Amino acid sequence: xxxxxxxxxxxxxxxxxxxxxxxxxxxxxxxxxxxxxxxxxxxxxxxxxxxxxxxxxxxxxxxxxxxxxxxxxxxxxxxxxxxxxxxxxxxxxxxxxxxxxxxxxxxxxxxxxx
Amino acid sequence: xxxxxxxxxxxxxxxxxxxxxxxxxxxxxxxxxxxxxxxxxxxxxxxxxxxxxxxxxxxxxxxxxxxxxxxxxxxxxxxxxxxxxxxxxxxxxxxxxxxxxxxxxxxxxxxxxxxxxxxxxxxxxxxxxxxxxxxxxxxxxxxxxxxxxxxxxxx
Ligand SMILES: [Zn+2]
Numbered sequence: 001x002x003x004x005x006x007x008x009x010x011x012x013x014x015x016x017x018x019x020x021x022x023x024x025x026x027x028x029x030x031x032x033x034x035x036x037x038x039x040x041x042x043x044x045x046x047x048x049x050x051x052x053x054x055x056x057x058x059x060x061x062x063x064x065x066x067x068x069x070x071x072x073x074x075x076x077x078x079x080x081x082x083x084x085x086x087x088x089x090x091x092x093x094x095x096x097x098x099x100x101x102x103x104x105x106x107x108x109x110x111x112x113x114x
Numbered sequence: 115x116x117x118x119x120x121x122x123x124x125x126x127x128x129x130x131x132x133x134x135x136x137x138x139x140x141x142x143x144x145x146x147x148x149x150x151x152x153x154x155x156x157x158x159x160x161x162x163x164x165x166x167x168x169x170x171x172x173x174x175x176x177x178x179x180x181x182x183x184x185x186x187x188x189x190x191x192x193x194x195x196x197x198x199x200x201x202x203x204x205x206x207x208x209x210x211x212x213x214x215x216x217x218x219x220x221x222x223x224x225x226x227x228x229x230x231x232x233x234x235x236x237x238x239x240x241x242x243x244x245x246x247x248x249x250x251x252x253x254x255x256x257x258x259x260x261x262x263x264x265x266x267x268x269x
Contacts, residue, residue, distance in 0.1 A: 015218070
């Protein structure tokens with residue numbers, strides 16, 4: 001079984017990757033050349049591979065929340081979920097390596113490294 | 115907001131010894147973050163390059179992405195001692211690198227505005243043959259400041 005800390009790492013990579021794909025039109029507008037075929041395909045393949053590596057329950061949660069809010073991960077800061085800006089219950093504020101979701105919006109929560 | 119104010123001396127290295135694309139990207143990222151954060155950004159940057167090289171031509175590249183590993187806009191600048199292959203759009207080797215990393219959400223879209231501005235400034239740098247002119251980070255910041263002022267006046 002995969003450790004939660006490793007699953008979280010995969011979720012973060014998936015999240016960054018999704019933002020890359022979402023930004024491609026803006027990139028083009030600025031003047032960057034985007035490879036809509038080979039390049040995009042490669043990113044989508046990477047996305048599919050990451051999803052396969054992530055245990056189904058977490059992958060499903062990610063996809064479900066993404067569909068609803070676009071950004072499926074939210075930072076915990078000063079006791080708040082920075083996705084929906086609701087205060088989190090005290091028992092959730094102890095930073096752990098477990099994967100937890102916001103009881104209000106359902107986004108997957110993360111704590112910043114430093 | 116001006117670009118020069120986002121640059122810091124500690125994050126400008128005009129003597130990078132790297133000779134490969136991957137090495138340069140790593141060097142740049144580690145000027146901003148370390149450990150798992152740096153590796154996440156590095157990974158995302160490599161994927162961004164697969165989507166199309168950020169080498170905009172004439173020896174300059176602007177690797178960029180959003181990453182959950184940063185909480186605000188972060189910029190690093192590197193210049194390699196020798197130009198390296200970066201699959202740039204004009205196929206020419208690259209020696210000047212502007213790295214820009216933005217958080218997933220940034221109010222006011224500072225990221226895209228800054229990115230656009232860097233592209234503009236880089237065009238001026240190559241037009242004036244200025245890539246190799248600055249010898250120190252301070253000179254580099256002064257040069258960017260100067261170009262930025264000129265561009266603002268034009269508008
Ligand atoms: Zn929430």
